[in-house]
Amino acid sequence: MSDEGLRQAQEKMTAAGVAPTAIDVFTHYYRELEAGATGLIREDTIEPLLDPPQLADLDVPADAAREALSRTAVIKLNGGLGTSMGMDRAKSLLGVRDGRSFLDLIVEQVQQARAAHGVRLPLVLMNSFRTREDTLAALARHEGLEVDGLPLDFLQNQEPKLRVDDLTPVSWPADPTLEWCPPGHGDLYTALLASGVLPQLLDAGFRYASVSNSDNLGAAPDPRIAGWFAASGAPYAAEVCRRTAADRKGGHLAVRKTDGRLILRDTAQTADEEMDFFTDEHRHPYFHTNNLWFDLEQIAAALGERGAVLGLPLIRNTKTVDPTDASSPAVFQIETAMGAAIEVFEGATAIAVGRERFLPVKTTNDLLLVRSDAYDLGEDRTLRLAVEKAPLVDLDSKVYKTVGAFEARFPAGAPSLREASSFTVRGDWTFEDGVVARGAASVPAEGAPGTVAAGTVVGG
Numbered sequence: 209m210s211d212e213g214l215r216q217a218q219e220k221m222t223a224a225g226v227a228p229t230a231i232d233v234f235t236h237y238y239r240e241l242e243a244g245a246t247g248l249i250r251e252d253t254i255e256p257l258l259d260p261p262q263l264a265d266l267d268v269p270a271d272a273a274r275e276a277l278s279r280t281a282v283i284k285l286n287g288g289l290g291t292s293m294g295m296d297r298a299k300s301l302l303g304v305r306d307g308r309s310f311l312d313l314i315v316e317q318v319q320q321a322r323a324a325h326g327v328r329l330p331l332v333l334m335n336s337f338r339t340r341e342d343t344l345a346a347l348a349r350h351e352g353l354e355v356d357g358l359p360l361d362f363l364q365n366q367e368p369k370l371r372v373d374d375l376t377p378v379s380w381p382a383d384p385t386l387e388w389c390p391p392g393h394g395d396l397y398t399a400l401l402a403s404g405v406l407p408q409l410l411d412a413g414f415r416y417a418s419v420s421n422s423d424n425l426g427a428a429p430d431p432r433i434a435g436w437f438a439a440s441g442a443p444y445a446a447e448v449c450r451r452t453a454a455d456r457k458g459g460h461l462a463v464r465k466t467d468g469r470l471i472l473r474d475t476a477q478t479a480d481e482e483m484d485f486f487t488d489e490h491r492h493p494y495f496h497t498n499n500l501w502f503d504l505e506q507i508a509a510a511l512g513e514r515g516a517v518l519g520l521p522l523i524r525n526t527k528t529v530d531p532t533d534a535s536s537p538a539v540f541q542i543e544t545a546m547g548a549a550i551e552v553f554e555g556a557t558a559i560a561v562g563r564e565r566f567l568p569v570k571t572t573n574d575l576l577l578v579r580s581d582a583y584d585l586g587e588d589r590t591l592r593l594a595v596e597k598a599p600l601v602d603l604d605s606k607v608y609k610t611v612g613a614f615e616a617r618f619p620a621g622a623p624s625l626r627e628a629s630s631f632t633v634r635g636d637w638t639f640e641d642g643v644v645a646r647g648a649a650s651v652p653a654e655g656a657p658g659t660v661a662a663g664t665v666v667g668g
Contacts (some may be wrong), residue, residue: 210242213376217368220377224388227402229516230365234391236517241373247388248493249473251485254462256492257470260448260558264454273435273643279415280434281504282318283400285393286311286343286422286545287336287364291531293572294610300422301346302569303563304578305585310569313425315350316589321429321612323586329429330355330414333422334399336364336390343525356412367449369529369539378529378539393498394520394544401511405581410504417507419500419546425578426567428498428590434501436559440646443506444556446472446547447499449566454600456487461558469595470556472496472547477522494558496547497566510552518552520544558559567591572614573601576631580622599645600630606652607636620662628667640664 214235221231290299300310308316318331331353335343340363347353347360354360366388368377380386391398396419400406409417416437420427427447438446448461459474478486485491510518523543530536550556568576577583582598583591608614620641625631628645635656642663649667651660660666 210238210375213370213374214238214242216641217370217377220368221366224366225593226242226365226367227398229402230367230391230395231399232515233395233398233517234542235437236519237522237544238370238375239350240522241370241524241540241542245522245524247477247524248479249462249471249477250479251482253465254471254473255384255465257461258450259462259496260494260560261436263433263436263559263561264434266320268432268435268439270431272439273431274327276416276438277321277329277372277429277431277435279326279413279438280429281330281332281358281409281414281417282429283396283417283419284314284331284333284422285396285419285498286333286339286361287365287390288421288423289336289338290611292570293575293614294612296338298335298343298422299569300339301342304425309346309589310422310425311346312350313585313589314422315347316351317425317428319350319353320588321431325395325431328355330358331360332358332409332411334364334393334396334403335361337366354373354428358408358412359403359405362399362405364390364393364486364609365402366400367391367542367543369527372538372540375540378537380529380536383530389541390543392523392543393517393546394548397507397511397518398516401508401516406504406508406511409572410508415504416645417500417502417504419502421498423569424497424499424567425571425591428564428565430565430586433561437501440557442555442557443503444550445501446550446556446558447497447501447561447565448469448494448558449497449561451489451493451495453489455495456489459545460486460492460495462492464551469554470558471551472523472545474523474545476525476543477521494560497561498547498568499565500547502549506553509596516530518549520546520548520552521658523537564590564592572611574601575611575614576603576618576622577601577625580625582625582628595626597629597630599625599627602630602632604634604636608633613625623666626632631666
Protein backbone atom coordinates (compact mmCIF):
# COMPACT_ATOMS: atom_id res chain seq x y z
CA MET A 209 0.00 0.00 0.00
CA SER A 210 2.94 2.35 0.61
CA ASP A 211 3.75 2.74 -3.12
CA GLU A 212 0.15 3.78 -3.67
CA GLY A 213 0.35 6.08 -0.65
CA LEU A 214 3.44 7.78 -2.02
CA ARG A 215 1.83 8.21 -5.42
CA GLN A 216 -1.25 9.79 -3.83
CA ALA A 217 0.90 12.10 -1.74
CA GLN A 218 2.99 13.19 -4.71
CA GLU A 219 -0.11 13.90 -6.77
CA LYS A 220 -1.67 15.86 -3.91
CA MET A 221 1.46 17.99 -3.54
CA THR A 222 1.68 18.62 -7.29
CA ALA A 223 -1.97 19.67 -7.42
CA ALA A 224 -1.36 22.09 -4.55
CA GLY A 225 1.54 23.70 -6.39
CA VAL A 226 4.31 22.40 -4.12
CA ALA A 227 7.74 22.82 -5.74
CA PRO A 228 9.12 19.69 -7.45
CA THR A 229 12.27 20.00 -5.33
CA ALA A 230 10.20 19.79 -2.15
CA ILE A 231 8.32 16.77 -3.53
CA ASP A 232 11.66 15.04 -4.16
CA VAL A 233 12.73 15.69 -0.57
CA PHE A 234 9.36 14.44 0.74
CA THR A 235 9.78 11.28 -1.37
CA HIS A 236 13.17 10.63 0.23
CA TYR A 237 11.72 10.81 3.73
CA TYR A 238 8.60 8.86 2.80
CA ARG A 239 10.83 5.95 1.79
CA GLU A 240 12.70 6.22 5.09
CA LEU A 241 9.41 6.18 7.00
CA GLU A 242 8.21 3.21 4.95
CA ALA A 243 11.39 1.34 5.81
CA GLY A 244 10.65 1.77 9.51
CA ALA A 245 12.93 4.67 10.35
CA THR A 246 12.09 6.32 13.65
CA GLY A 247 14.86 8.91 13.79
CA LEU A 248 15.91 7.81 17.29
CA ILE A 249 19.46 8.63 18.39
CA ARG A 250 20.66 6.25 21.08
CA GLU A 251 22.70 7.47 24.00
CA ASP A 252 25.41 4.86 23.49
CA THR A 253 26.12 6.25 20.00
CA ILE A 254 27.07 9.75 21.17
CA GLU A 255 29.40 11.64 23.48
CA PRO A 256 28.48 14.92 25.19
CA LEU A 257 29.69 18.25 23.80
CA LEU A 258 31.73 19.59 26.69
CA ASP A 259 34.05 22.42 25.62
CA PRO A 260 32.89 24.57 22.69
CA PRO A 261 34.58 27.95 22.03
CA GLN A 262 33.14 30.73 24.19
CA LEU A 263 32.08 33.98 22.54
CA ALA A 264 33.04 35.87 25.70
CA ASP A 265 36.67 34.75 25.28
CA LEU A 266 37.06 35.72 21.63
CA ASP A 267 39.02 38.69 20.33
CA VAL A 268 37.48 39.66 16.98
CA PRO A 269 39.02 42.74 15.27
CA ALA A 270 36.38 45.40 14.60
CA ASP A 271 37.24 45.71 10.91
CA ALA A 272 36.97 41.95 10.38
CA ALA A 273 33.67 41.87 12.24
CA ARG A 274 32.24 44.66 10.10
CA GLU A 275 33.48 43.05 6.87
CA ALA A 276 31.84 39.74 7.78
CA LEU A 277 28.58 41.45 8.74
CA SER A 278 28.58 43.30 5.41
CA ARG A 279 28.38 39.92 3.66
CA THR A 280 25.71 38.48 5.98
CA ALA A 281 21.96 38.11 5.43
CA VAL A 282 19.54 37.80 8.34
CA ILE A 283 16.94 35.04 7.93
CA LYS A 284 14.09 34.70 10.42
CA LEU A 285 11.80 31.69 10.70
CA ASN A 286 8.31 33.16 10.72
CA GLY A 287 6.00 30.25 9.90
CA GLY A 288 4.65 29.73 13.42
CA LEU A 289 1.05 30.63 14.23
CA GLY A 290 1.36 30.40 17.98
CA THR A 291 -1.36 27.73 18.02
CA SER A 292 -0.22 26.49 21.43
CA MET A 293 -1.15 29.96 22.71
CA GLY A 294 -4.52 29.97 20.96
CA MET A 295 -3.41 32.18 18.07
CA ASP A 296 -4.40 31.93 14.40
CA ARG A 297 -1.87 34.38 12.93
CA ALA A 298 1.89 34.86 12.98
CA LYS A 299 3.19 34.86 16.52
CA SER A 300 5.67 37.57 15.52
CA LEU A 301 2.77 40.05 15.27
CA LEU A 302 2.17 39.88 19.03
CA GLY A 303 2.86 43.13 20.84
CA VAL A 304 5.94 43.23 23.06
CA ARG A 305 6.88 46.81 24.00
CA ASP A 306 5.49 50.31 23.41
CA GLY A 307 3.08 49.13 20.73
CA ARG A 308 5.86 47.28 18.90
CA SER A 309 5.53 43.64 17.90
CA PHE A 310 8.27 41.02 17.68
CA LEU A 311 8.39 41.78 13.95
CA ASP A 312 8.70 45.53 14.51
CA LEU A 313 11.59 45.01 16.91
CA ILE A 314 13.33 42.60 14.52
CA VAL A 315 13.12 45.24 11.78
CA GLU A 316 14.47 47.89 14.14
CA GLN A 317 17.33 45.59 15.20
CA VAL A 318 18.34 45.17 11.57
CA GLN A 319 18.02 48.89 10.83
CA GLN A 320 20.07 49.79 13.90
CA ALA A 321 22.82 47.35 12.87
CA ARG A 322 22.85 48.77 9.34
CA ALA A 323 23.29 52.30 10.64
CA ALA A 324 25.83 51.38 13.33
CA HIS A 325 28.11 49.36 11.06
CA GLY A 326 27.42 50.77 7.60
CA VAL A 327 26.30 47.45 6.12
CA ARG A 328 23.48 46.35 3.79
CA LEU A 329 22.25 43.46 6.00
CA PRO A 330 19.12 42.19 4.21
CA LEU A 331 16.25 40.78 6.27
CA VAL A 332 14.43 37.80 4.75
CA LEU A 333 11.61 35.88 6.44
CA MET A 334 10.65 32.24 5.89
CA ASN A 335 6.85 32.45 6.06
CA SER A 336 4.20 29.78 5.84
CA PHE A 337 1.04 30.09 3.78
CA ARG A 338 -0.79 31.07 6.96
CA THR A 339 1.62 33.80 8.08
CA ARG A 340 2.61 35.41 4.78
CA GLU A 341 -0.23 37.86 4.10
CA ASP A 342 -0.41 39.42 7.58
CA THR A 343 3.37 39.55 7.88
CA LEU A 344 3.98 41.30 4.56
CA ALA A 345 1.23 43.80 5.41
CA ALA A 346 3.02 44.56 8.68
CA LEU A 347 6.41 44.89 6.95
CA ALA A 348 4.94 47.40 4.50
CA ARG A 349 4.80 49.94 7.32
CA HIS A 350 8.61 49.99 7.46
CA GLU A 351 10.22 52.11 4.75
CA GLY A 352 13.56 51.30 3.16
CA LEU A 353 13.64 47.70 4.35
CA GLU A 354 14.38 46.08 0.98
CA VAL A 355 18.02 45.59 -0.08
CA ASP A 356 19.25 45.27 -3.67
CA GLY A 357 15.92 44.03 -4.96
CA LEU A 358 16.00 40.97 -2.69
CA PRO A 359 12.60 39.65 -1.57
CA LEU A 360 11.49 40.18 2.02
CA ASP A 361 10.29 36.61 2.32
CA PHE A 362 10.03 33.15 0.82
CA LEU A 363 7.55 30.39 1.55
CA GLN A 364 8.06 27.28 3.62
CA ASN A 365 6.82 24.16 1.84
CA GLN A 366 3.90 22.00 2.91
CA GLU A 367 3.32 18.27 2.78
CA PRO A 368 0.46 15.85 3.48
CA LYS A 369 -0.06 14.26 6.86
CA LEU A 370 0.06 10.48 6.45
CA ARG A 371 -2.28 7.97 8.05
CA VAL A 372 -0.42 5.77 10.51
CA ASP A 373 -2.29 2.65 9.39
CA ASP A 374 -1.43 2.70 5.67
CA LEU A 375 0.81 5.76 4.98
CA THR A 376 -1.74 7.32 2.61
CA PRO A 377 -2.49 11.06 2.74
CA VAL A 378 -5.17 11.65 5.33
CA SER A 379 -8.54 13.09 4.29
CA TRP A 380 -10.36 15.45 6.65
CA PRO A 381 -13.30 17.14 4.93
CA ALA A 382 -14.32 18.96 8.11
CA ASP A 383 -11.22 21.15 7.66
CA PRO A 384 -9.05 20.28 4.64
CA THR A 385 -6.29 22.62 5.84
CA LEU A 386 -5.62 20.12 8.62
CA GLU A 387 -4.61 17.56 6.00
CA TRP A 388 -1.34 19.49 5.56
CA CYS A 389 1.64 20.18 7.77
CA PRO A 390 4.97 21.96 7.42
CA PRO A 391 8.03 19.69 7.03
CA GLY A 392 9.68 21.19 10.11
CA HIS A 393 12.18 24.02 9.96
CA GLY A 394 14.67 21.68 8.29
CA ASP A 395 12.74 22.69 5.18
CA LEU A 396 14.69 25.98 5.33
CA TYR A 397 17.37 24.71 2.95
CA THR A 398 14.95 23.22 0.41
CA ALA A 399 12.77 26.33 0.50
CA LEU A 400 15.76 28.66 0.08
CA LEU A 401 16.76 26.78 -3.04
CA ALA A 402 13.30 26.18 -4.52
CA SER A 403 12.25 29.80 -4.01
CA GLY A 404 15.31 31.13 -5.82
CA VAL A 405 16.34 33.20 -2.79
CA LEU A 406 19.58 31.28 -2.26
CA PRO A 407 21.02 32.09 -5.72
CA GLN A 408 19.69 35.67 -5.41
CA LEU A 409 21.63 36.18 -2.18
CA LEU A 410 24.79 34.78 -3.73
CA ASP A 411 24.40 36.91 -6.86
CA ALA A 412 24.03 40.00 -4.65
CA GLY A 413 27.39 39.28 -3.02
CA PHE A 414 26.28 37.76 0.27
CA ARG A 415 28.31 34.85 1.67
CA TYR A 416 26.85 34.12 5.11
CA ALA A 417 23.45 33.67 6.71
CA SER A 418 22.44 34.28 10.32
CA VAL A 419 19.26 32.33 11.06
CA SER A 420 16.99 32.38 14.11
CA ASN A 421 13.35 32.19 15.20
CA SER A 422 11.21 35.31 14.98
CA ASP A 423 10.05 34.88 18.59
CA ASN A 424 13.63 35.14 19.89
CA LEU A 425 14.46 38.83 20.29
CA GLY A 426 17.84 37.96 21.76
CA ALA A 427 19.22 36.82 18.40
CA ALA A 428 20.02 40.27 17.04
CA PRO A 429 22.63 40.84 14.29
CA ASP A 430 26.05 40.39 15.91
CA PRO A 431 29.23 41.49 14.11
CA ARG A 432 31.50 39.65 16.56
CA ILE A 433 29.89 36.28 15.83
CA ALA A 434 29.89 37.09 12.11
CA GLY A 435 33.61 37.89 12.28
CA TRP A 436 34.39 34.73 14.24
CA PHE A 437 32.38 32.58 11.83
CA ALA A 438 34.00 34.06 8.72
CA ALA A 439 37.49 33.63 10.19
CA SER A 440 36.78 30.03 11.20
CA GLY A 441 36.21 28.94 7.60
CA ALA A 442 33.56 26.56 8.92
CA PRO A 443 30.65 25.76 6.63
CA TYR A 444 28.18 25.82 9.48
CA ALA A 445 27.96 26.83 13.14
CA ALA A 446 25.37 26.60 15.89
CA GLU A 447 24.98 28.87 18.88
CA VAL A 448 24.64 26.96 22.14
CA CYS A 449 24.01 28.01 25.74
CA ARG A 450 24.84 26.40 29.04
CA ARG A 451 21.86 24.33 30.19
CA THR A 452 19.99 24.79 33.43
CA ALA A 453 17.23 22.71 34.98
CA ALA A 454 14.76 24.87 33.04
CA ASP A 455 16.28 23.77 29.70
CA ARG A 456 15.84 20.03 30.04
CA LYS A 457 13.35 19.72 27.19
CA GLY A 458 15.41 21.61 24.60
CA GLY A 459 17.47 19.88 21.94
CA HIS A 460 21.19 19.53 22.54
CA LEU A 461 24.34 18.98 20.50
CA ALA A 462 26.45 15.88 20.93
CA VAL A 463 29.42 14.21 19.23
CA ARG A 464 28.68 11.11 17.15
CA LYS A 465 31.09 8.33 18.06
CA THR A 466 31.37 6.80 14.61
CA ASP A 467 32.83 9.87 12.87
CA GLY A 468 33.33 12.58 15.51
CA ARG A 469 30.81 14.93 13.90
CA LEU A 470 28.52 17.20 15.85
CA ILE A 471 24.86 16.20 15.74
CA LEU A 472 21.61 17.62 17.10
CA ARG A 473 19.29 15.48 19.19
CA ASP A 474 15.73 16.58 19.98
CA THR A 475 13.18 15.04 22.32
CA ALA A 476 11.38 13.35 19.41
CA GLN A 477 14.66 11.56 18.59
CA THR A 478 15.13 10.20 22.09
CA ALA A 479 13.76 6.85 23.23
CA ASP A 480 11.38 7.04 26.19
CA GLU A 481 13.65 4.85 28.29
CA GLU A 482 16.59 7.20 27.64
CA MET A 483 14.92 10.50 28.49
CA ASP A 484 16.82 10.60 31.78
CA PHE A 485 20.04 10.99 29.79
CA PHE A 486 18.49 13.62 27.53
CA THR A 487 17.21 15.78 30.39
CA ASP A 488 20.41 15.57 32.44
CA GLU A 489 21.86 19.08 32.16
CA HIS A 490 25.14 17.88 33.68
CA ARG A 491 25.65 15.03 31.23
CA HIS A 492 24.74 17.20 28.21
CA PRO A 493 25.65 20.70 29.42
CA TYR A 494 24.85 22.77 26.31
CA PHE A 495 21.50 23.21 24.60
CA HIS A 496 20.87 24.27 21.02
CA THR A 497 19.43 27.81 20.72
CA ASN A 498 18.20 27.40 17.12
CA ASN A 499 20.44 30.33 16.19
CA LEU A 500 22.52 29.21 13.21
CA TRP A 501 25.22 30.53 10.88
CA PHE A 502 26.07 28.97 7.56
CA ASP A 503 28.12 29.61 4.47
CA LEU A 504 25.71 30.21 1.58
CA GLU A 505 28.19 28.97 -1.02
CA GLN A 506 28.73 25.68 0.78
CA ILE A 507 25.00 25.18 1.38
CA ALA A 508 24.36 25.76 -2.34
CA ALA A 509 27.12 23.31 -3.30
CA ALA A 510 25.80 20.61 -0.97
CA LEU A 511 22.24 21.01 -2.24
CA GLY A 512 23.48 20.82 -5.82
CA GLU A 513 25.50 17.67 -5.18
CA ARG A 514 22.68 15.91 -3.33
CA GLY A 515 19.76 16.83 -5.57
CA ALA A 516 18.41 19.14 -2.84
CA VAL A 517 18.27 16.24 -0.34
CA LEU A 518 20.71 17.14 2.42
CA GLY A 519 19.85 13.94 4.25
CA LEU A 520 18.88 15.48 7.57
CA PRO A 521 17.76 12.91 10.14
CA LEU A 522 14.08 12.05 10.00
CA ILE A 523 11.84 13.17 12.84
CA ARG A 524 8.66 11.06 12.92
CA ASN A 525 5.95 12.88 14.83
CA THR A 526 2.77 10.96 15.64
CA LYS A 527 -0.33 13.13 16.15
CA THR A 528 -4.03 13.18 15.33
CA VAL A 529 -5.12 14.92 12.14
CA ASP A 530 -7.13 17.39 14.22
CA PRO A 531 -4.93 18.26 17.19
CA THR A 532 -8.02 19.26 19.19
CA ASP A 533 -9.83 15.94 18.57
CA ALA A 534 -8.15 12.90 20.11
CA SER A 535 -10.62 10.62 18.30
CA SER A 536 -9.55 11.83 14.82
CA PRO A 537 -7.26 9.54 12.78
CA ALA A 538 -3.67 9.08 13.91
CA VAL A 539 -1.16 10.54 11.47
CA PHE A 540 2.55 10.76 10.92
CA GLN A 541 4.09 14.15 10.27
CA ILE A 542 7.47 13.81 8.57
CA GLU A 543 9.75 16.52 9.84
CA THR A 544 13.39 17.55 9.99
CA ALA A 545 15.20 20.12 12.12
CA MET A 546 17.32 22.81 10.48
CA GLY A 547 19.90 22.48 13.24
CA ALA A 548 20.47 18.85 12.25
CA ALA A 549 22.36 20.10 9.18
CA ILE A 550 25.36 20.44 11.49
CA GLU A 551 26.09 16.74 10.91
CA VAL A 552 26.06 17.11 7.12
CA PHE A 553 29.12 19.36 6.91
CA GLU A 554 32.65 18.32 7.76
CA GLY A 555 34.20 21.01 9.92
CA ALA A 556 30.86 22.28 11.28
CA THR A 557 31.26 23.82 14.71
CA ALA A 558 29.47 25.46 17.63
CA ILE A 559 29.98 28.55 19.76
CA ALA A 560 28.77 29.09 23.33
CA VAL A 561 26.99 32.42 23.69
CA GLY A 562 25.47 34.31 26.58
CA ARG A 563 21.94 33.68 27.70
CA GLU A 564 20.95 37.10 26.35
CA ARG A 565 20.93 35.61 22.83
CA PHE A 566 18.23 33.11 23.78
CA LEU A 567 14.94 34.73 24.70
CA PRO A 568 12.17 32.68 23.05
CA VAL A 569 8.47 33.15 23.76
CA LYS A 570 6.67 29.81 23.66
CA THR A 571 4.01 30.37 26.35
CA THR A 572 2.15 33.23 27.99
CA ASN A 573 4.56 32.82 30.92
CA ASP A 574 7.37 33.88 28.58
CA LEU A 575 5.26 36.67 27.11
CA LEU A 576 4.53 38.19 30.52
CA LEU A 577 8.22 38.09 31.38
CA VAL A 578 9.44 39.89 28.24
CA ARG A 579 6.70 42.51 28.61
CA SER A 580 7.68 43.18 32.21
CA ASP A 581 10.25 45.55 33.68
CA ALA A 582 12.56 42.58 34.34
CA TYR A 583 13.85 43.44 30.85
CA ASP A 584 14.91 46.77 29.40
CA LEU A 585 14.70 47.62 25.71
CA GLY A 586 18.17 48.77 24.58
CA GLU A 587 19.16 51.23 21.87
CA ASP A 588 19.95 48.26 19.64
CA ARG A 589 16.31 47.17 20.16
CA THR A 590 17.23 44.02 22.03
CA LEU A 591 15.77 43.05 25.37
CA ARG A 592 18.35 42.84 28.15
CA LEU A 593 17.83 41.63 31.68
CA ALA A 594 17.49 44.52 34.11
CA VAL A 595 18.02 42.17 37.07
CA GLU A 596 20.64 39.59 37.93
CA LYS A 597 18.39 36.63 37.17
CA ALA A 598 15.07 36.41 35.34
CA PRO A 599 12.20 35.56 37.68
CA LEU A 600 10.34 32.31 37.08
CA VAL A 601 6.78 33.00 35.87
CA ASP A 602 4.14 30.30 36.34
CA LEU A 603 0.60 31.30 35.38
CA ASP A 604 -2.31 28.90 35.85
CA SER A 605 -2.47 27.13 32.48
CA LYS A 606 -6.19 26.43 32.89
CA VAL A 607 -6.82 30.20 32.85
CA TYR A 608 -3.97 31.99 31.09
CA LYS A 609 -2.87 29.58 28.35
CA THR A 610 -4.31 31.46 25.38
CA VAL A 611 -3.26 34.94 24.37
CA GLY A 612 -6.86 36.15 24.42
CA ALA A 613 -7.43 35.02 27.98
CA PHE A 614 -4.02 36.35 29.01
CA GLU A 615 -4.60 39.81 27.52
CA ALA A 616 -8.01 40.08 29.18
CA ARG A 617 -6.47 39.46 32.60
CA PHE A 618 -3.55 41.87 32.21
CA PRO A 619 -5.36 44.83 30.59
CA ALA A 620 -2.91 47.35 32.06
CA GLY A 621 0.18 45.36 31.11
CA ALA A 622 2.54 43.20 33.11
CA PRO A 623 3.05 43.66 36.86
CA SER A 624 6.44 44.88 37.98
CA LEU A 625 8.68 41.81 38.26
CA ARG A 626 11.97 43.57 38.87
CA GLU A 627 12.01 42.69 42.55
CA ALA A 628 10.63 39.16 42.13
CA SER A 629 12.46 35.84 42.12
CA SER A 630 9.26 34.12 40.96
CA PHE A 631 5.67 35.00 40.16
CA THR A 632 3.06 32.25 40.50
CA VAL A 633 -0.66 32.67 39.87
CA ARG A 634 -3.30 30.06 40.58
CA GLY A 635 -6.94 30.60 39.73
CA ASP A 636 -8.60 33.32 37.67
CA TRP A 637 -7.30 36.77 38.59
CA THR A 638 -7.37 40.05 36.68
CA PHE A 639 -4.51 42.44 37.43
CA GLU A 640 -5.00 46.20 37.52
CA ASP A 641 -2.31 48.81 36.91
CA GLY A 642 0.76 49.15 39.10
CA VAL A 643 0.81 45.68 40.71
CA VAL A 644 4.27 44.88 42.11
CA ALA A 645 5.65 41.38 42.69
CA ARG A 646 8.43 40.91 45.24
CA GLY A 647 10.47 37.88 46.21
CA ALA A 648 8.70 34.56 45.72
CA ALA A 649 5.41 36.23 44.84
CA SER A 650 2.33 34.04 44.69
CA VAL A 651 -1.38 34.62 44.14
CA PRO A 652 -3.35 31.61 45.44
CA ALA A 653 -6.51 30.15 43.94
CA GLU A 654 -8.54 30.94 47.05
CA GLY A 655 -10.90 33.82 46.37
CA ALA A 656 -10.75 33.50 42.59
CA PRO A 657 -12.16 34.69 40.31
CA GLY A 658 -11.25 38.15 41.41
CA THR A 659 -9.19 41.27 40.83
CA VAL A 660 -5.75 42.21 42.13
CA ALA A 661 -6.23 45.90 42.79
CA ALA A 662 -4.06 48.67 41.42
CA GLY A 663 -0.89 49.24 43.43
CA THR A 664 -1.06 45.88 45.25
CA VAL A 665 2.27 44.43 46.38
CA VAL A 666 2.29 40.65 45.98
CA GLY A 667 4.81 38.77 48.12
CA GLY A 668 7.78 40.49 49.64
